[in-house]
Amino acid sequence: MRKFFLIGIGLFGLSLSQPSSAQAPGFQPVGTIRQIMLGIVTPTSDVIFAVPSKPRKDDKDWETVQRSALTLSEVGNLLMIPGHAKDKGDWMKYSKQLIDA
């Protein structure tokens, strides 16, 4: 009886140490906000802001604009992840606006 009890405790402990398959892996912020701004937001938004003044030659050119818009939009999500988000108010609002824009 005692043996079964100990095996039960062991299995219970093992189940606690294993993440369940339903658990999402945790977010893991890598860069600082400044690094994200300078490394991702500035180069991609430069491409978008240049559209009115720099005529696009062909579809390949427009694909670059489209890719930059996608990247910039996804940065909105990146800014909202735990570890990057600074508050639940304006920060989230501005991040959402970046996605929508």
Ligand code: HEM
């Ligand atoms: C197209 C949109 C955006 C552009 C072009 C932009 C651009 C920039 C630039 C150039 C800097 C200055 C980096 C430096 O020289 O120190 C900066 C800093 C910063 N931005 Fe943005 N940004 C945008 C959107 C956002 C959004 C949506 C948020 C927040 C929700 C945000 C939060 C910040 C913060 C907190 C800093 C200061 C970072 C630090 O020095 O620690 N930005 N941004």
